Amino acid sequence: MSYNLLQGKRGIIFGALNPDSIAWKVAERAHEEGATLTLSNTAIAMRMGETQQLAKKLNTEAIPADATNVDDLNQLFTQSMDILGGKIDFILHSIGMSPNVRKDRHYSDLNYSYLDKTLDVSAISFHKVLQTARKLDAINEWGSVVALSYVAAQRSFFGYNDMADAKALLESIARSFGYIYGRERNVRINTISQSPTKTTAGNGVKGFDRLLDFAERMSPLGNATADDCADYCITLFSDLTKRVTMQNLFNDGGFSSMGMSLRALQQYEKGLHEDCECGPAADEHLYD
């Protein structure tokens, strides 16, 4: 259902790889709400993924840009303003990648050049997007910028690895830049901390299916889906949230405020009396 919340607004959406991507759902919802927008992803993601198909469906253009490359971002903003016919009103940063996670490096044995890459792609790219936009004066007054985060920025989650550090930095950038851009241009900057969601990036997290199940049992409202996240993004892009800024906003069915739920406890109890064959001293139990 459309409420025309983004009628006349122009946006840039980063990170729609395939129909599972959270950014894909956000782009579809933004279009439905009356926005015009461009899509962006890396050149390789555009070749391997389905970003172009989405662009076609939404009657717009997908512009290749590596979000860690400032020249690419300059091009992207300039081209987007040309295509859309004016300055930008909203931006979604939906980008994440960790070579340490991909290559199964343990958090206590990180490869530091991989860590540089994790931080650059998953967090510093957000600063680059904002700095490039500001230098080009590409965002309209009262514009809105959202990046996607995860609760591992505040709490330890087994297997989330150096992405936890990247998300902590991402949320900090939203606060630091939110102050500057807010004072100067009334631009608001927030992060949404989303439930685990089945996507290409999500599936890369160690034990993802179990995490998804655990979060579902813990959250009074259940896990937020990618569609739920898209709805939340639309409210933040709309004029109804004009003075919400520098926040990390949980879209997680209540997970982040829970300690233990009966559903999770009951599932835990089922496994209590099952002894593992490998014995308590085995390596894989070290971080139980």
Ligand SMILES: NC(=O)c1ccc[n+]([C@@H]2O[C@H](COP(=O)([O-])OP(=O)(O)OC[C@H]3O[C@@H](n4cnc5c(N)ncnc54)[C@H](O)[C@@H]3O)[C@@H](O)[C@H]2O)c1
């Ligand atoms: N899936 C989850 O469980 C979950 C939960 C909370 C937050 N998030 C966050 O949501 C965001 C979107 O992830 P998703 O789950 O939709 O997965 P996804 O794999 O569909 O999206 C990740 C996107 O990042 C893009 N990307 C990677 N490197 C890039 C670069 N250098 N420049 C530009 N784009 C680049 C990929 O091409 C891809 O489109 C990420 O920030 C992720 O950390 C995901």
